[in-house]
Amino acid sequence: MSELKMDLIDNENKKQKPDADKIAFGKHYSDHMFIMDYSTDKGWYDPRIVPYEPITLDPAAMIFHYGQTVFEGLKAYRTTTDKILLFRPEQNFKRLNLSSDRLSIPAIDEELALTYLKKLIEVEKDWVPQAEGNSLYIRPFIIATEPNLSLAPSETYQFMIILSPVGSYYKEGIHPVRIHVEDEYTRAVRGGTGKAKTAGNYAAAYKAQERATKEGYSQVLWLDGVEKKYIEEVGSMNVFFKINGEIVTPELNGSILEGITRMSIIELLKDWGIPITERKISLEELYEAYDQDKLEEAFGTGTAAVISPVGELNWGDRNMVINNREIGEMSKKLYDTLTGIQTGKVEDLYNWTVEVK
Amino acid sequence: MSELKMDLIDNENKKQKPDADKIAFGKHYSDHMFIMDYSTDKGWYDPRIVPYEPITLDPAAMIFHYGQTVFEGLKAYRTTTDKILLFRPEQNFKRLNLSSDRLSIPAIDEELALTYLKKLIEVEKDWVPQAEGNSLYIRPFIIATEPNLSLAPSETYQFMIILSPVGSYYKEGIHPVRIHVEDEYTRAVRGGTGKAKTAGNYAAAYKAQERATKEGYSQVLWLDGVEKKYIEEVGSMNVFFKINGEIVTPELNGSILEGITRMSIIELLKDWGIPITERKISLEELYEAYDQDKLEEAFGTGTAAVISPVGELNWGDRNMVINNREIGEMSKKLYDTLTGIQTGKVEDLYNWTVEVK
Ligand SMILES: Cc1ncc(COP(=O)(O)O)c(C=O)c1O
Ligand SMILES: Cc1ncc(COP(=O)(O)O)c(C=O)c1O
Numbered sequence: 001m002s003e004l005k006m007d008l009i010d011n012e013n014k015k016q017k018p019d020a021d022k023i024a025f026g027k028h029y030s031d032h033m034f035i036m037d038y039s040t041d042k043g044w045y046d047p048r049i050v051p052y053e054p055i056t057l058d059p060a061a062m063i064f065h066y067g068q069t070v071f072e073g074l075k076a077y078r079t080t081t082d083k084i085l086l087f088r089p090e091q092n093f094k095r096l097n098l099s100s101d102r103l104s105i106p107a108i109d110e111e112l113a114l115t116y117l118k119k120l121i122e123v124e125k126d127w128v129p130q131a132e133g134n135s136l137y138i139r140p141f142i143i144a145t146e147p148n149l150s151l152a153p154s155e156t157y158q159f160m161i162i163l164s165p166v167g168s169y170y171k172e173g174i175h176p177v178r179i180h181v182e183d184e185y186t187r188a189v190r191g192g193t194g195k196a197k198t199a200g201n202y203a204a205a206y207k208a209q210e211r212a213t214k215e216g217y218s219q220v221l222w223l224d225g226v227e228k229k230y231i232e233e234v235g236s237m238n239v240f241f242k243i244n245g246e247i248v249t250p251e252l253n254g255s256i257l258e259g260i261t262r263m264s265i266i267e268l269l270k271d272w273g274i275p276i277t278e279r280k281i282s283l284e285e286l287y288e289a290y291d292q293d294k295l296e297e298a299f300g301t302g303t304a305a306v307i308s309p310v311g312e313l314n315w316g317d318r319n320m321v322i323n324n325r326e327i328g329e330m331s332k333k334l335y336d337t338l339t340g341i342q343t344g345k346v347e348d349l350y351n352w353t354v355e356v357k
Numbered sequence: 358m359s360e361l362k363m364d365l366i367d368n369e370n371k372k373q374k375p376d377a378d379k380i381a382f383g384k385h386y387s388d389h390m391f392i393m394d395y396s397t398d399k400g401w402y403d404p405r406i407v408p409y410e411p412i413t414l415d416p417a418a419m420i421f422h423y424g425q426t427v428f429e430g431l432k433a434y435r436t437t438t439d440k441i442l443l444f445r446p447e448q449n450f451k452r453l454n455l456s457s458d459r460l461s462i463p464a465i466d467e468e469l470a471l472t473y474l475k476k477l478i479e480v481e482k483d484w485v486p487q488a489e490g491n492s493l494y495i496r497p498f499i500i501a502t503e504p505n506l507s508l509a510p511s512e513t514y515q516f517m518i519i520l521s522p523v524g525s526y527y528k529e530g531i532h533p534v535r536i537h538v539e540d541e542y543t544r545a546v547r548g549g550t551g552k553a554k555t556a557g558n559y560a561a562a563y564k565a566q567e568r569a570t571k572e573g574y575s576q577v578l579w580l581d582g583v584e585k586k587y588i589e590e591v592g593s594m595n596v597f598f599k600i601n602g603e604i605v606t607p608e609l610n611g612s613i614l615e616g617i618t619r620m621s622i623i624e625l626l627k628d629w630g631i632p633i634t635e636r637k638i639s640l641e642e643l644y645e646a647y648d649q650d651k652l653e654e655a656f657g658t659g660t661a662a663v664i665s666p667v668g669e670l671n672w673g674d675r676n677m678v679i680n681n682r683e684i685g686e687m688s689k690k691l692y693d694t695l696t697g698i699q700t701g702k703v704e705d706l707y708n709w710t711v712e713v714k
Binding site: 225 | 382383384386390409411412413414415416417420421422423424425426428459460461494496498500501504505506507508509510517519521541542543546547548549550555556557558559560561562563564566567582583585592593
């Protein structure tokens with residue numbers, strides 16, 4: 001890939017950027033967006049950066065009826081020396097293609113996609129927030145656009161990237177969250193779409209989340225769909241536990257989303273020589289470890305919060321308070337290292353960051 | 358409900374209607390559509406019939422990201438005496454609300470929705486095809502429209518109804534289909550969204566369908582997501598078997614869609630005094646019945662085909678040919694009765710049809 005062929009239509013009506021301390025997640029969008037079309041005869045074509053504006057679709061467009069769509073989520077960070085860094089963006093485009101494969105959506109060229117993204121961020125560089133903890137959330141997504149009510153993959157798609165400045169996840173410092181074990185609703189199952197980042201998985205989780213919220217918890221812990229016994233994820237984060245000095249996390253099984261934060265944490269821990277095992281973890285095992293005073297830390301991992309310590313885990317009438325509702329040493333070290341690398345404060349020994357020039 | 362308050366904006370550019378024998382499913386749309394909006398403060402508001410035209414949405418509209426959407430499917434039939442009949446439409450709006458509940462979408466007023474639908478069909482009455490076997494397919498659907506990337510139910514929605522003339526499902530007469538047992542991919546699972554008619558369930562099924570098509574089968578038979586042992590559905594149809602003189606169909610369990618054709622068949626059979634049981638049916642049991650020459654008929658049921666006889670069922674290296682690949686007596690009787698009632702040729706003893714005046 002030497003030359004970049006792409007149209008750029010400038011937005012002449014620039015928006016005002018939100019105040020650094022008043023940014024609500026996912027509510028503000030930058031001045032431009034990236035779009036590229038697909039048709040079965042042309043393949044992916046006409047990549048372009050255009051003003052952020054509504055899109056127009058036939059009411060019979062397949063996205064509205066059969067859910068053929070995938071998305072990604074990553075962030076751009078501004079360093080103290082005013083560089084703009086992306087964190088392992090190639091992994092997001094790789095995962096996008098894996099998701100697309102599950103949803104019968106044609107693959108994109110991952111390298112080109114990254115080039116388009118970098119160009120978009122270059123155009124929108126003033127939208128990458130300055131303030132500590134703030135960042136620019138990046139949402140690539142693909143939707144099926146063919147107007148057709150037949151149950152079959154669409155013949156046309158649109159790939160888009162939109163950008164949204166977001167505030168710090170931890171405005172008042174990291175505070176461990178209360179989690180509720182969900183044993184009725186199922187997020188994903190073997191043979192289903194759990195591994196794919198596709199729209200249908202998310203709205204399906206609202207009922208459980210609503211109940212948890214009502215009962216005073218901030219997220220749900222999902223169990224496997226088959227036996228309702230093994231731990232899968234926490235909200236839309238992967239999950240780790242420190243048990244008796246060892247770190248464990250549920251093994252990838254097709255229904256768990258393969259988080260890039262998860263992957264990075266495993267690589268860090270291995271590099272640090274800390275025992276980390278990916279395996280099945282039953283809820284029962286966790287409660288036993290707790291009863292024996294061996295459960296030392298628990299934390300969720302994902303792009304939004306990076307690390308979200310679990311302070312309390314509730315399963316019916318069995319409640320556990322983890323590490324005295326304080327952030328654990330390991331959670332803290334991982335958080336500092338990852339956010340440090342992401343924002344250029346900690347040396348990136350792993351070549352994880354990609355600078356947007 | 359006495360007075361109907363609704364705007365009607367006439368479409369002055371009427372389309373040409375497709376030739377009766379050249380109608381492709383889901384490719385032609387009528388001149389008008391129904392729309393109604395929702396916001397948390399106003400509730401459902403501004404019901405209107407407008408020209409069929411593209412809709413405009415923010416790229417951050419929640420439908421594109423988190424799949425909060427539900428739909429329905431039913432048909433309007435023209436009788437030989439030129440009446441227009443709907444088949445149990447109140448059941449579709451009831452199911453729409455059940456689906457909405459699962460997806461955290463606000464309920465609509467079912468009675469009003471039916472009134473809107475009738476008004477729309479009245480406006481579009483010339484779009485209800487004349488030709489034997491043809492009908493007007495009706496697609497009500499709701500999409501989440503709020504531009505927001507937060508993982509939470511949308512605060513705004515759009516409810517729409519679009520209409521599409523469709524040809525006969527059986528242009529060359531009813532011919533039994535070849536079905537492939539899917540034992541890798543899962544359509545739905547306990548605690549999931551299988552019971553809801555929501556977009557995400559459908560694209561998730563394409564991979565299995567693609568494989569079946571490639572191997573020469575026309576649909577897949579879905580097994581339960583937990584044990585991969587019990588029969589759930591066939592493609593996007595419910596399924597019935599006639600074993601040793603008795604009719605059986607998988608019992609409703611939360612992951613099976615509660616088909617209106619299914620419900621009607623059960624009512625018909627009960628009325629006819631024919632033994633019908635809703636229960637778990639394992640694939641193993643079915644093959645045993647087959648080996649003992651007791652499997653007499655198998656058929657899928659749904660709005661599209663009404664009855665779709667299964668001529669062959671393939672499960673790895675176990676293949677069965679049912680009723681000599683011919684339509685069974687019971688399948689035929691059910692098909693004739695249901696389509697007869699739907700098209701006004703058979704007396705509607707059950708008050709299932711609703712006339713659009
Ligand atoms: C269901 C789910 N699990 C886990 C994650 C974490 O993945 P990542 O670390 O790539 O953000 C995400 C994405 O944010 C997710 O949607
Ligand atoms: C998954 C699924 N199963 C079964 C059916 C049959 O339902 P109905 O008889 O109401 O058309 C449908 C809808 O067509 C469906 O989508």
